[in-house]
Amino acid sequence: MYTSRALSTALRAGAPRAPIAVRVAATRSYAAPASPSSNTKPPVALFGIDGTYASALYTAAAKMNALDGTARSLDTLAGVFKKEKKLQSIISAPTLSASDKNQIVKELEKHIGQDKDGVVKNLLATLAQNNRLGVLEGVLEKFGVLMGAHRGEIELTVTSAAPLDSRTLSRLESAVSKSQYVGQGKKLKVVPKVNPDIRGGLVVEIGDRTIDLSVSAKMAKMNKLLKDTL
Incomplete structure (x- = not known):
């Protein structure tokens, strides 16, 4: 089994880099195999960086049959943003070091509840790895749009x-x-x-x-x- 760090290193070393949707899904490869799903395509088209990540997350969660659990975890994270008004400015700071990002991810992971398939954890790791933690709040909102359409x-x-x-x-x-x-x-x-x-x-x-x-x-x-x- 690959560790998250080893997999991240492998992803960075690969050339050319895979699309975001592939990268997010790929971070699940070291856990349980994905269960078949009748339709893993996002129900509506989204735009922007946050929309791209949200769509990739939806596809990854759908392949794991974990859409509802992922939605609950993201709803909890969205509540953290509403409660902690300074959180967005903190995670968007351009001066964040790798250590800072790891610490932020660890703190955020405390609020995702039962993420048994690790889909949300891998999203946070991917955002930190790609210097995109600042789009997290937008990803949460866009994923909500996708789930609304799904339901x-x-x-x-x-x-x-x-x-x-x-x-x-x-x-x-x-x-x-x-x-x-x-x-x-x-x-x-x-x-x-x-x-x-x-x-x-x-x-x-x-x-x-x-x-x-x-x-x-x-x-x-x-x-x-x-x-x-x-």
Whole structure:
């Protein structure tokens, strides 16, 4: 059995380097063999570095039949980012040494729960090895998008100036779930966000449609109207 360090050395020595999807999957080769899966292809196309890593992670987890467990581990990590506001700036620092990265990975591994197939551990190791720890938060978000599509979910993002109570969110969910924007057999996933800059009102996003009912948007329209009139 290969150790993670030996495998990483072998990956670095290889030329040319394999695509990211292959590298992430390859780091599982020293553990249990992948179980067959009917479809390991990501359900939607993602872009950017974080999207590429998220897609590679999805493929690796799907091959191990570990999508749900991986999603739970990443949800826990996402909670760490929300709690520790300085974490993103720390892992994005360009001056991090190899020792710093190893220590960061060890700390993050404490929050991934039951990662029995080692998929998330290998993601963290790969990001550290490729100087990409700074994209981790984006990878978590993009993987959530892939899992939502995998589960047939449609994401409803509700942004408000202050946190909304559960009753208001439930009413919004009920109203939107009956609309034309939620297809038959689809599940609605409500994602509340807070942005004081909108000053009041709501910004509702579902699919590729945005309904801006914020106070800031109304003020912008009013200012434009006054400017055009004067």
